[in-house]
Amino acid sequence: MRCSPDEFLALVLNPRRYAEVDDKLGRIDWVRREGNVTEFKFRSRLPGLPGPMPKVVSRMRLTPGERVDVEYAPSPHNRLSRRLSTFAASFVCRPVSDGTRVTRTIEFGFLPIVGLPVELILRRTLRSDVEREIRGAKELLERTEHSG
Template sequence: MVEVTVEETVSCSPDAFLALVMDPRRYAEVDRKLGPVDWVRRDGDVTEFRFRSKLPGFGPGPKVVSRMTLTPGERVDVRIPDRRENRLARRLSTFEARFSCVPVEGGIRVTRWIAFGFPAPLRWLVEPVLRRKLPADVEAEIRGVKRLLER
């Protein structure tokens, strides 16, 4: 399994940060792992969207439906739900992610955590590349969030 955690202080409110995360089309402006977004469906604190996945160091992956669940003012949890259209993606990898924020002097402290796991036949090939590439990708993503929200 490959896990990355990045923390950053951002001058904004928790609601502004979490609203950005819950808008996948807008968030794709700062996250290179999100390819084109086909559709977005929001129902209260749950957003589902379909997009073309892109792992750092690899070409485009399969189209995936992702589900984000908001805990207002605190966090967004992301996973790939057990749906028919996710069969290939779920066979190729496991995925979990979280965005959390806590108020601090001058804004919020954002924590971005992301984890990928792969079955044995792929693990030896994919995980070493992700260990090298994913940390810089997530750091760039969070710097992009900071720039976008602090404009």
């Protein structure tokens, strides 16, 4: 991406703006930021899965200039989601000659009773969804750079 790691990570830490490029982020109820930690409550959408997913609260932790790590926020949030699944994600940025290389990871774990069907769907749909998300972030940042 033609931006600095800090510019990309600032986009990620703004969930309302990042939702413009990430279909997995449904309606956002609130966002709270304190230092290098951002929490936000939203309705999640997983590609290929029908119906509304439970609302979750995600916690993002910034390592300045390097990465953002995402997980479920701790209790009392996410009681239902924690019973059914585990979640971790990251955005790792590395400066390169023409900007920033971004590595995006998402890890889900599911209870066996719901896990197999959901896992099979996500194996088919998640990669292309993440690729579209990162392309969208690149376009958004580059459009902002040229218009500002």
